[in-house]
Amino acid sequence: MNIAVPRMPGPGREGQPGANATGGPTRGQISIRNVTKIYDPEGVNVMAVDNCSMEIAAGEVCMIVGPSGCGKTTLLNAIAGFHSITSGEIYLDGELLCGPGKPKAEQGADRIVVFQHGALFPWMTLAENVAYGPMVQGKLRKREAIEKAFHMLAEAGLGDFGGKYPGEVSSGMARRTEIVRALINNPKVLLLDEPYRAMDALTKSIMHESLLEVYDRTKVTIFFITHDLDEAIFLGDRVHVVTTRPCKLKKTVDVTLSRPRNYQALSSEEFRLLVEEINGAVHEEAIKAFQSGEREMA
Amino acid sequence: MATMATPGSGTTPASDLPTRLRTKPTGFALFWHQTKTSLASPTPYLTAFGIFLWFFTYWLLCEGLQLPRFVKIPGPVTIFSEWFSMNPTQGISIFTAEYYHHIAVSCRRIAIAFFLATAIGVPLGLLMGWSKKFHDYSFPILETLRPIPILAWVPLAILMFKGYETPVIFLATLASLFVTTLNTMLGVQSIDEAYFRAAGCLGAKKWDVFRHVVVPGALPYIFTGLQISIGVAWFSLVAAEMVSGDFGLGYLILSSYVNGVTVPMVIGMLTLGFVGWFTSIIVRMIGNRLMQWHVRALALQGR
Numbered sequence: 001m002n003i004a005v006p007r008m009p010g011p012g013r014e015g016q017p018g019a020n021a022t023g024g025p026t027r028g029q030i031s032i033r034n035v036t037k038i039y040d041p042e043g044v045n046v047m048a049v050d051n052c053s054m055e056i057a058a059g060e061v062c063m064i065v066g067p068s069g070c071g072k073t074t075l076l077n078a079i080a081g082f083h084s085i086t087s088g089e090i091y092l093d094g095e096l097l098c099g100p101g102k103p104k105a106e107q108g109a110d111r112i113v114v115f116q117h118g119a120l121f122p123w124m125t126l127a128e129n130v131a132y133g134p135m136v137q138g139k140l141r142k143r144e145a146i147e148k149a150f151h152m153l154a155e156a157g158l159g160d161f162g163g164k165y166p167g168e169v170s171s172g173m174a175r176r177t178e179i180v181r182a183l184i185n186n187p188k189v190l191l192l193d194e195p196y197r198a199m200d201a202l203t204k205s206i207m208h209e210s211l212l213e214v215y216d217r218t219k220v221t222i223f224f225i226t227h228d229l230d231e232a233i234f235l236g237d238r239v240h241v242v243t244t245r246p247c248k249l250k251k252t253v254d255v256t257l258s259r260p261r262n263y264q265a266l267s268s269e270e271f272r273l274l275v276e277e278i279n280g281a282v283h284e285e286a287i288k289a290f291q292s293g294e295r296e297m298a
Numbered sequence: 299m300a301t302m303a304t305p306g307s308g309t310t311p312a313s314d315l316p317t318r319l320r321t322k323p324t325g326f327a328l329f330w331h332q333t334k335t336s337l338a339s340p341t342p343y344l345t346a347f348g349i350f351l352w353f354f355t356y357w358l359l360c361e362g363l364q365l366p367r368f369v370k371i372p373g374p375v376t377i378f379s380e381w382f383s384m385n386p387t388q389g390i391s392i393f394t395a396e397y398y399h400h401i402a403v404s405c406r407r408i409a410i411a412f413f414l415a416t417a418i419g420v421p422l423g424l425l426m427g428w429s430k431k432f433h434d435y436s437f438p439i440l441e442t443l444r445p446i447p448i449l450a451w452v453p454l455a456i457l458m459f460k461g462y463e464t465p466v467i468f469l470a471t472l473a474s475l476f477v478t479t480l481n482t483m484l485g486v487q488s489i490d491e492a493y494f495r496a497a498g499c500l501g502a503k504k505w506d507v508f509r510h511v512v513v514p515g516a517l518p519y520i521f522t523g524l525q526i527s528i529g530v531a532w533f534s535l536v537a538a539e540m541v542s543g544d545f546g547l548g549y550l551i552l553s554s555y556v557n558g559v560t561v562p563m564v565i566g567m568l569t570l571g572f573v574g575w576f577t578s579i580i581v582r583m584i585g586n587r588l589m590q591w592h593v594r595a596l597a598l599q600g601r
Contacts, residue, residue: 107499108501113496115496119493119495124514133500136502166591
């Protein structure tokens with residue numbers, strides 16, 4: 001990834017784990033090789049993912065675009081360790097996550113999921129939520145973890161809300177907190193499953209900038225599932241369009257927009273050309289998904 | 299990005315916050331605000347009028363019009379003059395030690411039964427909701443025992459336990475145990491799968507998930523269950539005291555009827571209502587204290 005524009009002075013700091021001295025991220029490389037997933041509900045085989053392969057470089061923002069319920073989430077669930085795969089292999093930094101003889105990856109704090117509807121624990125304050133990872137892994141004691149959580153929340157502009165419960169803050173703040181809750185664990189990969197799906201366009205744009213800012217600062221690998229093409233191009237380094245169920249790679253496009261990006265990129269000519277290039281493929285799949293009339297799997 | 303409110307720009311100064319967050323009344327100011335709001339709303343007046351209407355109808359039927367079937371029933375004037383009398387003609391008033399003894403005995407039984415039912419029912423329900431295997435073992439048995447009315451257990455209870463105390467407590471415990479267990483189980487089953495996954499992602503082990511997800515996640519259901527269960531404990535207690543007992547409000551009601559004194563009977567009933575209501579309030583208060591997150595979220599929805 002080439003950074004054509006010099007970095008804007010900002011909250012980014014040197015020495016952040018995940019970015020080495022030369023600026024190239026070194027961790028969070030994912031290879032998905034020939035992954036197939038067949039569900040077997042009620043004795044009828046349903047193929048959710050069909051022989052899907054992709055390489056995600058360390059520090060890449062990888063966007064998966066496809067119609068709702070096409071099996072994208074299945075792929076994410078396999079990486080996260082929520083579901084098993086039927087065949088194929090998935091590697092993270094050269095280590096086998098799941099594959100032959102090990103159909104289901106172990107869950108771990110190196111791959112953290114941000115969920116579609118948000119999964120902050122409603123019974124913990126924002127700070128307790130953020131502190132939960134290091135605390136439960138025994139890395140930090142409760143007090144230290146809470147202190148660090150408040151610090152990181154303040155960095156994300158949420159300093160005044162650490163003592164609030166998720167039910168008391170806006171969905172945008174909750175989602176931002178969820179990303180902080182992931183980052184505190186210094187994960188190799190962030191797995192985002194349509195995290196901004198239920199948000200209005202204005203909140204969404206704030207969320208996008210916030211995520212871009214986080215990415216510029218940490219260079220964490222991001223695996224992002226969406227059905228919103230604009231979102232995919234705006235955030236991603238590379239956009240993979242996948243087919244409707246079973247999920248297969250249909251088209252891959254490298255996004256050449258320079259980083260750091262801001263909302264002005266959305267109205268650039270380059271952006272428009274990218275949309276034009278990808279739109280046809282996405283639309284085709286949308287029509288197929290609509291005609292198949294299958295109920296979305298969540 | 300400079301033109302927009304940037305994330306990561308540090309804490310927001312307090313003056314930029316909405317007023318609601320800056321000044322939140324506490325202590326007396328809060329109490330005063332709540333009293334004012336409450337008096338401005340129709341609620342207290344409607345409640346007062348409702349109570350008046352209820353008593354007036356009661357009085358009209360029994361003492362005002364003296365309708366044929368209602369003549370034998372003590373009216374409100376008779377009840378209250380007896381209830382607050384220094385020298386009750388039928389033996390029970392707020393100035394007799396016996397009255398408090400009945401209340402104390404019943405309350406003690408309820409306390410023991412409710413404690414036992416909660417101590418057994420909540421862990422049982424948590425396990426049943428959490429472990430599929432345990433659920434498969436135990437659910438059919440629970441479902442078979444649950445519909446058996448508590449009165450049907452009375453003979454068995456008397457055969458199984460000695461004295462007056464244990465059978466009565468057993469019956470009250472049994473009744474509330476089913477409610478507590480079932481609600482707790484449903485509570486665990488109602489927890490969104492995403493919370494389990496999130497906990498797993500963040501490195502929680504099985505026991506951590508139990509402590510940090512299963513228990514707090516089921517808490518709202520558990521407390522709804524406990525509120526029902528304390529009510530159930532009261533009515534099964536009274537039923538049990540009527541059959542087998544030496545003291546207690548249930549015993550007071552039945553023995554008054556047997557002895558043909560109707561006023562203490564109604565006093566017993568009303569007392570039961572008030573004490574039962576009071577215990578239910580206590581359970582709710584404990585629940586609200588343990589579930590600040592739930593209370594605050596509901597408050598924001600205006601509930």
